[in-house]
Amino acid sequence: MMKKYSGIFLKFLFIINIIYIILATIVYRRLDIRLSFVRLEIGVLIISLILSLATYIMKLEKGNSIVNVILGYIIIVPSLYVFRNNFGTYLFRSVWLIYILMVVVGIIYGVVLYVLNKKYKDEVKHLNELLEEKKKQE
């Protein structure tokens, strides 16, 4: 379990670090403000932990798959507050921007699920065809 979780965590840590570097550079270039490295890195760690937990729950074999998917999204939400806390008013000039971000993340989450599902449905269709052929042969 820990091995699987660590694998997902490391991937997220890498991706979130890159996103944070880009955003911190944008803030520095546009507003000439240097954000605290330690503060940002703690944020990256927390967000990576949350996102890897969400992915782990979403992919969990146990339990109802729909419940797992919904739980996955609910778990992601607190990471947005961490994100806002890190960049504050430099990125979030209005309070409602966090809600827009929630919707955007929801849409991305939905798209990822849709793509994943479509890919696997094709695979399942192929396996069912093979099974049918095998039964006919017998």
Place this chain on the structure above:
Amino acid sequence: MKIRVEEIEQTDEIEVIIKGSKDNEDVKEIYRSLLYFESVILGKTNDKTVSLPLSQIYYFDSVDNKTFAYDKNTVYDVNLKLYQLEEKLVNTPFIRVNKSMIVNTRKLKTFKSTINGRMEATLINGEKVKISRSYVPLLKEKLGGKR
């Protein structure tokens, strides 16, 4: 292919002779099928040891380092590890579908995918079995498709 049944009275033993090249794929497939009908696994149920024909077994699974075989209604305790079974059943319709399970592909009914990208198979007795992504290419090959 010619199929001929020679009737011999007063005998319970069946003898099958396959005439053809050993490298022929059809010959290999027939040999594998016959092996499947012929092979048995020893299993324990209610403190009795019974020999289980492979053709009756739906799947094997491993729980807490113990291996169990399942037929239509009964669970048998098998004295082999899952990897040993995997080696033993290499030329039969059995295949590993996840870390703890080996399934008889002849007992599979349908495949289904869930919303979170998991795959499961329904057996002909209605039981559901989780299928790990990493075993799908081998499963495809076993069912006669390409990896």
